[in-house]
Amino acid sequence: MKSNDAIEATITPTMTVGDDRPPSKRPVYQKDQECYPRAMRQIPVELGARRYIVSVGPGLLGRLPEVLSPLRGRTAVLVASRRVFDLHGKAVEKGLRALGRLHVTLVPDGERFKGRKTLEGLYEAFLAARLGRDGLVVALGGGVVGDLAGYAAATYMRGVDWVGLPTTLLSMVDSSVGGKVGINHPAAKNLIGAFHQPRAVVADPAVLATLPLRELRAGAYEVLKCAVLGDRDLFATLLEAPAGLGGWAAGGVESAIASACAIKADIVERDEREGGLRRVLNLGHTLGHTLESVTRYRRFTHGEAVGWGMVGAAAIARERALLSRRTFEIIADAVDRIGPRPRLSDLPTPELIDALGRDKKVKGGRVVFVLPTTVGRVVVRDDVTRPEIRRALRTMAAREG
Ligand SMILES: NC(=O)c1ccc[n+]([C@@H]2O[C@H](COP(=O)([O-])OP(=O)(O)OC[C@H]3O[C@@H](n4cnc5c(N)ncnc54)[C@H](O)[C@@H]3O)[C@@H](O)[C@H]2O)c1
Structure with missing residues (x-):
């Protein structure tokens, strides 16, 4: 097991994805190939031979023949x-048909339904479509469809290409x-997976x-997480959004998406397979997963749980004097501004602490926490004690709306 110092030494010196970089080193929205249309933001994910572009722009799903023109001529299965599909599938289907042979398969x-049975249905659909090694899987939907179709693509014929058309903010x-794809197992969420x-x-x-407002907010907590990790400008953009996010201006949403993707891309580029740095993306997830699992994934959306988890992580950091009292309030207020979150004060503390010990983020028997030290910077610690966690849970409960 790495000592705390070792973890910090791995994370901190390279964890300058935010304000400390000179402007020339910040993520930029680059124009890539000539064939990509203008009037969109493009965030390259630089992974050598696995390099790809995240294109962000309103109306892009109606312009797929243009945006995906490098993939023309492939047999594709749209999942x-x-x-x-009823809401947004028609334009996508038309665009993909203009690019090549297309089959559409609908999943529950x-x-x-992010499990083995649906996965097997997808393999059957790929076979029926005679999808070959040069085929393409296109995932249209939220994280469930993306993870599922991406995993099917990762494993069918030892891996075929896939394209993500995400439709939720999250x-x-x-x-x-980032290429993490997978399915759930009855024993645990996302237990079976791959990097693809x-x-x-x-x-x-x-x-x-x-998208229902609650789902939009769920994604906004993850955007806020990226801001706290490494982007003060993004943090400011979120503070400009209306509290509760009702009527959030389209331009603000678009720029928030592009900035959050740039942060994630930057981290993934430096640690594709979660060897160290990528763990900072777990800010808010240690306590967040615990809240989700203790309530059997029924009470909180993932984003809401992460929102609570960020308040908890900031509370621990404040108590350790890693974070100033004022910045703690700024971060916790930013979480609260996104919207109301289901209560947690009725959940028994011993059960929460027990569940923490069973989390995937336990390394060598120690729970790993990502702690903010200011807006735009974090450290990773594995020495957070039970009393500290108890006090953090009390601070969280005191902020219930
Ligand atoms: N691979 C990764 O790195 C990663 C990271 C975070 C989360 N995840 C996974 O993502 C999943 C959660 O994703 P999610 O929050 O997008 O949930 P989701 O995919 O379940 O979508 C939420 C709901 O919104 C609906 N929906 C999607 N787009 C819509 C739209 N534009 N309008 C109306 N309704 C729409 C969906 O049909 C669904 O009912 C989890 O399974 C989680 O494990 C994966």
Whole structure:
């Protein structure tokens, strides 16, 4: 097991994805190939041979022949849930048909279907479509469909290309970038998985108009996480959004998506397979996962749990004097501004602490926490004590709305 010092030495000197970099080193939205249309933001994920572009722009799902033109001529299988296909599938289907032979397969909607049975259905659909090694899987939907279709693509014929068309805010800023794909097992969420980078990601913020507000907020907590990790400007953008996010201006959403993707891309480029640095993306997730698992994934959206977890992590950092009292308040207020979160004060502390010990983020028997030291900087610690966790839970409960 690495000592705390070793972890910090790995993380801190390279964890300058935010304000400390000169402007020339900050993520930029680059124009890539000539064939990509203008009027969109493009975030390259520089992974050598696995390099790809995340394109962000309103209306892009209606411009797929243009945006995905480098993939022209492939046989493709479009995977979506009925719900998302009915809302946004027609334009996507038309665009993909203009690019090559297309089959559409619909999967049931929801986390409980991110499992083996749906996966097997996808393999059958790929076979029926005669998808070959040069085929393409296109995932249209939230993180569930992206993880599932991406994993099917990772494993079918030892791996075929896939493209992500994320339709929730969470999937645009988080799950579609970074190549983690997988399915759930009855024993645990995301237990079966792989790293399989997409060939392209196209995020069209216009589709968020049909997303329920609670789902939009769920994604916004992940955007806030990226801001706290490494982007003060993004933090400021979020503070400009209306409290509760009702009527969040389209331009603000688009720029938040692009900035959050740039942060995630930057981290993934430096640690594709979660050897060290990528763990900082778990800010808010240690206590967040615990809240989700103790309530059997029924009470909180993932984002809401992460929001609570960020308050908890900031509380621990404040108590250790790693974070100033004022910055603690600024971060906790920013979490609260996103919207109301389900209560947690009724959850028994011993059960929460027990569940923490069973989390995937336990290394060598120690729970790993990502702690903010200011807006735009974090450290990783594995020596957080039970009393500290108890006090953090009390601070969190005191902020219930
Ligand atoms: N791979 C990763 O790195 C990673 C990271 C974070 C989360 N995840 C995974 O992502 C999943 C959660 O993703 P999610 O929050 O997107 O949930 P989700 O995919 O379940 O989508 C939420 C709901 O919104 C609906 N929906 C999607 N787009 C819509 C739209 N534009 N309008 C109306 N309704 C729409 C969906 O049909 C679904 O009912 C989890 O399984 C989680 O494990 C993966």
